[in-house]
Amino acid sequence: MPIPRFVSDLRAHVGHAPLWLSGVSAVVVDGAGRILLTRRADNGLWAVVSGILEPGEEPGPAVLREILEETGVEAELVRITSVDTAGPITYPNGDVASYLDVCFLARHTAGEARTADEENLEVAWFEPGALPADLTESSMQRIEKALRDVPEAWFSLRSPTDP
Template identity: 70%
Template structure:
């Protein structure tokens, strides 16, 4: 999984200590309601598209960039669905990171999904009632929040 240059620079100062980062994710839906998922190389689990915000990047633009980079498809952001904090994640190299995640509901516009980068080994559409058993728990929660149809974004109160 490629690490952005700005994070490499930060890691030179903080080592493996916990690092707080801003992230984005998307529940991408096809016209028939299926959900686009990626199988992550780092965990082996299925997950919604997600990534790190570059410094100064707008979240909605960042999530569209991540969708294109990871799956090769174009999408349209429909709405913000949730804002939450992930548990602390320890990567295989020992880096510890926690993310503020901004999740969006998006609609597939065009393109055939495929692993478009080295972060994912597979990309596939799944029916909401037939999600894979090895779906990351954070993705399951993001999908649940996005499919509620609530016009107000979820956040912990």
């Protein structure tokens, strides 16, 4: 799985120490209401499309870039559905990272879904009621928040340190 250059540069200084990174994710739906998922190469689990923002990159263009790079699908953004945190995650190489994630609902506009990079093993469309059993918990939560019929984005009002 390719590591962005700026993260590699940071890792040269901090080793495997925890990093706090900005991420984006998308719940992409097609005209039939199916959800686009990727089977990640790093853990073998199904997940919504996600990625790390490059320095100075805006979340909207970043998530559209990730969708196209990972799945070959073009999409348009509908709205922000949630802002939350994930991690800490320990990767197979020992790196530890936590993420601030901005999740979007996106609509498929063009392109056939396919495995378009080495970050994923498979790419497929799933009916909302027939999601794979080995879907990441964070993706399940993002899907639930994205498919709510409300205009507001979800965010936590509690700190992880609150009782």
